[in-house]
Amino acid sequence: xxxxxxxxxxxxxxxxxxxxxxxxxxxxxxxxxxxxxxxxxxxxxxxxxxxxxxxxxxxxxxxxxxxxxxxxxxxxxxxxxxxxxxxxxxxxxxxxxxxxxxxxxxxxxxxxxxxxxxxxxxxxxxxxxxxxxxxxxxxxxxxxxxxxxxxxxxxxxxxxxxxxxxxxxxxxxxxxxxxxxxxxxxxxxxxxxxxxxxxxxxxxxxxxxxxxxxxxxxxxxxxxxxxxxxxxxxxxxxxxxxxxxxxxxxxxxxxxxxxxxxxxxxxxxxxxxxxxxxxxxxxxxxxxxxxxxxxxxxxxxxxxxxxxxxxxxxxxxxxxxxxxxxxxxxxxxxxxxxxxxx
Amino acid sequence: xxxxxxxxxxxxxxxxxxxxxxxxxxxxxxxxxxxxxxxxxxxxxxxxxxxxxxxxxxxxxxxxxxxxxxxxxxxxxxxxxxxxxxxxxxxxxxxxxxxxxxxxxxxxxxxxxxxxxxxxxxxxxxxxxxxxxxxxxxxxxxxxxxxxxxxxxxxxxxxxxxxxxxxxxxxxxxxxxxxxxxxxxxxxxxxxxxxxxxxxxxxxxxxxxxxxxxxxxxxxxxxxxxxxxxxxxxxxxxxxxxxxxxxxxxxxxxxxxxxxxxxxxxxxxxxxxxxxxxxxxxxxxxxxxxxxxxx
Amino acid sequence: xxxxxxxxxxxxxxxxxxxxxxxxxxxxxxxxxxxxxxxxxxxxxxxxxxxxxxxxxxxxxxxxxxxxxxxxxxxxxxxxxxxxxxxxxxxxxxxxxxxxxxxxxxxxxxxxxxxxxxxxxxxxxxxxxxxxxxxxxxxxxxxxxxxxxxxxxxxxxxxxxxxxxxxxxxxxxxxxxxxxxxxxxxxxxxxxxxxxxxxxxxxxxxxxxxxxxxxxxxxxxxxxxxxxxxxxxxxxxxxxxxxxxxxxxxxxxxxxxxxxxxxxxxxxxxxxxxxxxxxxxxxxxxxxxxxxxxxxxxxxxxxxxxxxxxxxxxxxxxxxxxxxxx
Numbered sequence: 037x038x039x040x041x042x043x044x045x046x047x048x049x050x051x052x053x054x055x056x057x058x059x060x061x062x063x064x065x066x067x068x069x070x071x072x073x074x075x076x077x078x079x080x081x082x083x084x085x086x087x088x089x090x091x092x093x094x095x096x097x098x099x100x101x102x103x104x105x106x107x108x109x110x111x112x113x114x115x116x117x118x119x120x121x122x123x124x125x126x127x128x129x130x131x132x133x134x135x136x137x138x139x140x141x142x143x144x145x146x147x148x149x150x151x152x153x154x155x156x157x158x159x160x161x162x163x164x165x166x167x168x169x170x171x172x173x174x175x176x177x178x179x180x181x182x183x184x185x186x187x188x189x190x191x192x193x194x195x196x197x198x199x200x201x202x203x204x205x206x207x208x209x210x211x212x213x214x215x216x217x218x219x220x221x222x223x224x225x226x227x228x229x230x231x232x233x234x235x236x237x238x239x240x241x242x243x244x245x246x247x248x249x250x251x252x253x254x255x256x257x258x259x260x261x262x263x264x265x266x267x268x269x270x271x272x273x274x275x276x277x278x279x280x281x282x283x284x285x286x287x288x289x290x291x292x293x294x295x296x297x298x299x300x301x302x303x304x305x306x307x308x309x310x311x312x313x314x315x316x317x318x319x320x321x322x323x324x325x326x327x328x329x330x331x332x333x334x335x336x337x338x339x340x341x342x343x344x345x346x347x348x349x350x351x352x353x354x355x356x357x358x359x360x361x362x363x364x365x366x367x368x369x370x371x372x373x374x375x376x377x378x
Numbered sequence: 379x380x381x382x383x384x385x386x387x388x389x390x391x392x393x394x395x396x397x398x399x400x401x402x403x404x405x406x407x408x409x410x411x412x413x414x415x416x417x418x419x420x421x422x423x424x425x426x427x428x429x430x431x432x433x434x435x436x437x438x439x440x441x442x443x444x445x446x447x448x449x450x451x452x453x454x455x456x457x458x459x460x461x462x463x464x465x466x467x468x469x470x471x472x473x474x475x476x477x478x479x480x481x482x483x484x485x486x487x488x489x490x491x492x493x494x495x496x497x498x499x500x501x502x503x504x505x506x507x508x509x510x511x512x513x514x515x516x517x518x519x520x521x522x523x524x525x526x527x528x529x530x531x532x533x534x535x536x537x538x539x540x541x542x543x544x545x546x547x548x549x550x551x552x553x554x555x556x557x558x559x560x561x562x563x564x565x566x567x568x569x570x571x572x573x574x575x576x577x578x579x580x581x582x583x584x585x586x587x588x589x590x591x592x593x594x595x596x597x598x599x600x601x602x603x604x605x606x607x608x609x610x611x612x613x614x615x616x617x618x619x620x621x622x623x624x625x626x627x628x629x630x631x632x633x634x635x636x637x638x639x640x641x642x643x644x645x646x647x648x649x650x651x652x653x654x655x656x657x658x659x660x661x662x663x664x665x666x667x668x669x670x671x672x673x
Numbered sequence: 674x675x676x677x678x679x680x681x682x683x684x685x686x687x688x689x690x691x692x693x694x695x696x697x698x699x700x701x702x703x704x705x706x707x708x709x710x711x712x713x714x715x716x717x718x719x720x721x722x723x724x725x726x727x728x729x730x731x732x733x734x735x736x737x738x739x740x741x742x743x744x745x746x747x748x749x750x751x752x753x754x755x756x757x758x759x760x761x762x763x764x765x766x767x768x769x770x771x772x773x774x775x776x777x778x779x780x781x782x783x784x785x786x787x788x789x790x791x792x793x794x795x796x797x798x799x800x801x802x803x804x805x806x807x808x809x810x811x812x813x814x815x816x817x818x819x820x821x822x823x824x825x826x827x828x829x830x831x832x833x834x835x836x837x838x839x840x841x842x843x844x845x846x847x848x849x850x851x852x853x854x855x856x857x858x859x860x861x862x863x864x865x866x867x868x869x870x871x872x873x874x875x876x877x878x879x880x881x882x883x884x885x886x887x888x889x890x891x892x893x894x895x896x897x898x899x900x901x902x903x904x905x906x907x908x909x910x911x912x913x914x915x916x917x918x919x920x921x922x923x924x925x926x927x928x929x930x931x932x933x934x935x936x937x938x939x940x941x942x943x944x945x946x947x948x949x950x951x952x953x954x955x956x957x958x959x960x961x962x963x964x965x966x967x968x969x970x971x972x973x974x975x976x977x978x979x980x981x982x983x984x985x986x987x988x989x990x991x992x993x994x995x996x997x998x999x
Contacts, residue, residue, distance in 0.1 A: 113903060143905025150903070155896035160918050160994055169914065170904045206994045222904055513680035513975075520940055521955060521974045525685065525967050528959040529692040605807050609941055612809050613956050628810055632945065635813070635821045645810035652805040660801070 059086035066121035081286035097283035147223035151235040153215035157207035164203035190221040213244035285341035292366025302368025412661030418654035426471040435462040454643040466622035478603040489549025497557030511547040537616040556588035598659035601652035681975035742965035751969035760844020762950030768870035773877025781885025803879030812945035829947035888920035929985025
């Protein structure tokens with residue numbers, strides 16, 4: 037993290053109070069609903085998040101929390117979904133933007149990489165060809181030979197050995213870690229300003245995980261790239277990001293700078309997640325876990341969605357859904373924990 | 379068009395299993411073309427069964443002047459011998475439908491037995507039987523059927539035998555694949571371990587699990603067999619005149635193009651039957667989500 | 674593979690000897706059947722006097738030498754009969770395949786891209802129709818419309834009876850006339866080719882459209898397609914360069930299958946259009962119980978099938994880099 041633009045941020049939402057930079061990506065009240073045979077399903081229920089240039093934000097949550105859907109929605113990659121709210125990239129709202137313009141932003145200004153490197157590349161085209169296609173899609177004046185040269189450079193930047201040879205290889209000839217690097221290369225080939233990484237290391241070995249995270253980190257520094265890291269693994273978050281947004285049941289339930297959040301989490305869910313992290317310096321008798329099953333979008337209880345699993349639950353929790361309020365150095369959506377003592 | 383289907387995204391969240399199961403039980407396949415297909419088939423079956431009771435004219439005798447154009451009294455006109463084309467077309471169903479049914483039933487029966495034997499016992503029996511299947515399937519069906527029928531002697535009965543001989547390998551392969559797939563599953567091992575006989579396992583486990591692809595295949599094959607019957611008759615190897623079979627009627631119709639109704643009528647009949655079975659078969663296949671049929 | 678060929682030949686032999694009737698009727702006519710001398714001579718001449726195993730042995734021996742016997746009706750060697758007629762069938766088959774694949778792939782892509790819209794339904798209906806129409810009837814209908822009624826296309830046959838077909842180089846009238854620089858002949862042969870090729874091709878459209886549509890839809894749900902879209906590729910590129918390349922792989926197999934099937938499955942179409950190919954030969958042979966000819970055609974059909982399967986496998990392996998490089 038050395039040298040990056042990285043003031044510790046208080047978990048402020050959309051106002052840049054005390055901060056002279058403007059966010060490069062402003063998500064405001066994003067809602068995503070899917071139609072289903074049993075009625076509309078609200079996968080994302082009002083997410084707001086600001087991302088500043090060059091910073092690394094982690095979006096943490098379990099499966100079904102809506103973290104991936106949020107990002108897919110803002111890039112227009114969802115079919116059959118109703119998306120409302122706004123997601124402004126440099127002032128332009130991506131939601132509802134006409135597809136042609138959105139396409140020029142997607143992959144060029146705001147890029148995304150995904151979880152499973154084994155299936156993310158087209159098996160019948162060479163790596164080089166796939167890289168060129170992405171580049172020439174956004175830079176139509178680029179010739180085939182120039183694109184190939186650039187592709188080789190990119191492969192080198194993502195630390196793939198023998199880049200010229202690899203350029204003509206097919207995906208199945210590469211290992212998972214290498215394929216993920218290729219995907220990263222594709223994503224940064226057009227110098228984006230925001231990179232969304234959806235569980236980029238979940239499918240990889242632990243050692244490879246570390247390498248990939250380091251690569252992402254280096255790229256961030258070199259290019260002043262903002263990184264949105266979607267993950268369910270808090271371990272990855274600690275070393276790699278500046279700010280964290282915790283999502284549960286389609287909403288952000290806590291947000292804050294990484295250190296304060298880890299030291300003194302406000303929301304009981306965050307607390308629970310941290311307690312579940314195995315630690316080397318403390319003896320564990322039993323592997324901790326959060327009791328109950330995660331809330332699903334189809335079956336949301338009234339009031340706070342975490343209430344059924346929460347140890348601090350009070351009757352008021354079952355009636356009104358809490359909003360984000362200050363808790364120490366973070367913002368948490370829990371009426372109990374953020375109560376101001378009278 | 380965008381990448382993620384709703385179900386994929388929601389699938390991240392543990393989906394409500396109840397919702398999924400309920401949705402699948404509804405007979406969705408019976409919509410649209412499949413419904414039309416089923417109705418058409420039902421109509422033809424009714425016609426075929428009840429025709430002698432209400433036939434508009436005699437299919438074999440001349441009932442009016444020759445080569446009359448379609449009119450109110452003769453909906454599809456008359457052919458070169460003065461017979462009512464519409465009546466003969468309806469009567470054609472009484473040949474084509476039962477023949478197709480017998481052919482398919484026999485082919486399924488023979489194929490099932492052979493395929494089950496091969497899949498179950500394996501070894502040299504499997505090798506020999508599958509060679510036989512491969513060889514038979516190496517011939518374009520119509521050629522083989524022609525050769526066999528010509529050899530046995532032209533006639534609808536021999537054509538039937540020929541078609542069964544051509545068709546059984548498909549079902550043999552199908553069933554063998556099913557048997558092999560199911561045979562390796564654990565619960566078969568358990569059944570075997572507690573002493574269930576081979577036949578019991580075959581009957582109670584393997585066969586019931588195989589009927590879906592057989593059903594889909596058989597439905598789609600029904601149309602193909604009708605086509606093949608007509609084709610053989612068209613060449614002169616199947617039904618013989620004056621029998622009102624669709625294929626031979628088309629042959630007669632081809633002799634004089636200008637009397638378009640003599641060929642059009644049986645042709646339309648064939649098309650409606652085959653389309654109907656194709657629609658139903660398609661819908662069945664979609665609903666059972668079968669990606670692999672043997673052909 | 675050789676085992677299969679052997680099996681094919683054997684099966685055909687068995688089939689041909691199933692006949693209860695004596696094939697002699699065709700050769701010497703019914704009246705002569707009572708004449709013992711003639712019968713004996715004919716039996717000897719055509720090898721029908723020896724026992725079955727001996728006949729089989731001779732049959733296989735001859736086959737290995739490339740001799741399929743002599744046709745009862747044309748009195749020429751079956752092999753030369755087939756050789757004469759092969760180009761006509763091949764020309765028709767290639768034309769039909771071209772039409773079938775081009776139209777089929779286009780319709781399949783259309784149906785997949787505009788899934789569940791009117792385009793999809795129409796495309797699929799056209800395809801299903803192709804699989805449901807009896808080829809011979811469709812041929813008749815088209816002949817009626819375009820020849821009898823509208824008169825824009827010529828009737829049955831392969832070439833204008835008043836003109837001369839081009840000198841045989843490849844045996845393909847279209848290709849040969851082009852090679853001779855004779856554009857009138859070329860146009861002529863094309864006009865005769867159109868209808869039968871369309872009829873045959875429609876069957877191919879049926880299978881290809883459905884397969885391409887299904888394969889494309891499968892590909893669309895693949896992860897790498899999502900990634901391609903996320904990288905901002907144009908939809909057209911995504912479909913054509915990414916999805917289609919993968920979806921076409923199974924199509925190669927189907928086209929191979931279609932080719933083998935067409936070669937001798939063109940039987941009915943050739944009959945309707947009086948196209949002088951192998952199919953027509955097969956029909957005549959069946960009617961006249963010309964067993965050597967029947968045997969010859971059937972064996973040819975089997976061989977064609979095997980050959981195309983082989984070529985298809987090779988092509989497929991070549992097209993899919995995962996197989997090619999392993």
